[in-house]
Amino acid sequence: xxxxxxxxxxxxxxxxxEACGLATVxxxxxxxxFEPARVFLNEDGAxxxxxxxxxxxxxxxxxxxxxxxxxxxxxxxxxxxxxEGGVASVFIDIHHPPVHVMIFGAGHDAVPVAKYSVSxxxxxxxxxxxxxxxxxxxxxxxxxxxxxxDHYRKHxxxxxxxxxxxMNHHMEKDSKSxxxxxxxxxxxxxxxxxxxxxxxxxxxxxxxxxxxxxxxLSRMHNPIGLDIGAESSEEIAISIxxxxxxxxxxxxxxxxxxxxxxxxxxxxxxxxxxx
Amino acid sequence: xxxxRGRITIKETGVILLKENLKVYEAIAEAKESGKRAxxxxxxxxxxxxYRREGAKMFVDETERNIGLISGGCLESDVAEEAKxxxxxxxxxxxxxxxxxxxVWGLGLGCPGKVMVYIERVS
Numbered sequence: 511x512x513x514x515x516x517x518x519x520x521x522x523x524x525x526x527x528e529a530c531g532l533a534t535v536x537x538x539x540x541x542x543x544f545e546p547a548r549v550f551l552n553e554d555g556a557x558x559x560x561x562x563x564x565x566x567x568x569x570x571x572x573x574x575x576x577x578x579x580x581x582x583x584x585x586x587x588x589x590x591x592x593x594e595g596g597v598a599s600v601f602i603d604i605h606h607p608p609v610h611v612m613i614f615g616a617g618h619d620a621v622p623v624a625k626y627s628v629s630x631x632x633x634x635x636x637x638x639x640x641x642x643x644x645x646x647x648x649x650x651x652x653x654x655x656x657x658x659x660d661h662y663r664k665h666x667x668x669x670x671x672x673x674x675x676x677m678n679h680h681m682e683k684d685s686k687s688x689x690x691x692x693x694x695x696x697x698x699x700x701x702x703x704x705x706x707x708x709x710x711x712x713x714x715x716x717x718x719x720x721x722x723x724x725x726x727l728s729r730m731h732n733p734i735g736l737d738i739g740a741e742s743s744e745e746i747a748i749s750i751x752x753x754x755x756x757x758x759x760x761x762x763x764x765x766x767x768x769x770x771x772x773x774x775x776x777x778x779x780x781x782x783x784x785x
Numbered sequence: 786x787x788x789x790r791g792r793i794t795i796k797e798t799g800v801i802l803l804k805e806n807l808k809v810y811e812a813i814a815e816a817k818e819s820g821k822r823a824x825x826x827x828x829x830x831x832x833x834x835x836y837r838r839e840g841a842k843m844f845v846d847e848t849e850r851n852i853g854l855i856s857g858g859c860l861e862s863d864v865a866e867e868a869k870x871x872x873x874x875x876x877x878x879x880x881x882x883x884x885x886x887x888x889v890w891g892l893g894l895g896c897p898g899k900v901m902v903y904i905e906r907v908s
Contacts (some may be wrong), residue, residue, distance in 0.1 A: 546905065571840045584839055586839055587830045587839070601827065603827065606808075
């Protein structure tokens with residue numbers, strides 16, 4: 511069988527949970543060769559191509575790079591003009607690494623959050639030192655990390671795909687979880703509880719000499735969740751996970767009613783406009 | 786104080802994860818390893834509404850094992866037929882489906898719209 515190096519790189523990159531793109535030149539009916547002509551590019555700029563035309567390769571690579579910079583980017587068939595005239599039809603496939611949800615706090619209200627997160631297909635981690643709560647029975651299908659807040663740094667790994675939910679129901683633990691998460695690469699740090707409680711925590715952290723940059727704070731969401739009037743812990747879980755789904759896809763939430771397009775969202779450079 | 790148990794790994798729970806494409810990629814990797822010939826059908830263009838979007842994939846191997854969905858169930862059997870030919874010839878193939886919205890919704894199939902599917906051999 512053919513040697514499809516770009517496709518192999520695509521499969522390997524997906525396995526490593528990287529954001530990556532694969533462009534395939536679509537063969538027309540009159541194609542001379544069936545060998546796949548592709549360009550692969552990952553988030554770190556590593557690239558493999560099996561296209562002979564360097565100008566076309568470059569054109570395709572810049573289109574993939576553009577998409578990788580936008581978390582709302584989707585697969586698309588594009589036309590790219592050829593130097594010698596005519597156009598090539600190219601399908602650009604985009605892989606977004608799966609969302610990882612990390613819940614700090616294994617209380618009773620974390621149970622539905624973990625349950626819905628697992629059923630959405632998100633890799634789900636629960637962090638809490640209390641083994642009696644943080645157990646397989648309460649959180650089936652999740653990874654559980656039994657650790658005290660002072661040892662997060664050593665035992666808890668947050669990546670740029672990790673959506674953090676802070677819900678310890680304990681000021682000091684929440685405060686430590688929050689500080690840890692805001693210092694990490696997490697794109698989202700949701701904090702359960704009213705705004706006044708969060709402000710108190712931030713003031714305390716400030717007094718302890720811990721302060722955050724604007725960029726670090728921009729990932730914090732509190733009160734947590736979409737505004738759907740959630741009251742029960744099941745409803746709150748839906749509200750939180752709706753917010754995570756929306757943000758992971760560069761959407762803002764809200765009603766679809768009367769919208770002309772369901773899947774497209776006019777985000778600029780992948781960042782949804784915030785209030 | 787003896788509280789650091791470190792990681793407890795995920796146990797298999799039989800939860801069906803909605804990571805269709807990841808299953809397709811796994812199947813491709815397996816086919817490559819075992820030397821089985823296989824094709825992948827990818828939705829490359831959608832006009833109008835559709836259950837699955839661009840990038841949705843379906844895997845078909847020479848034993849006619851299928852994995853993944855490219856529509857709400859309307860196109861899979863036809864695409865599997867086309868994929869057999871692609872596996873044999875190695876020649877990629879684009880097929881255009883035009884599903885009438887009123888007709889399809891009427892049948893409760895839930896996959897109207899115009900969909901272009903690219904089928905190619907990957908192993």
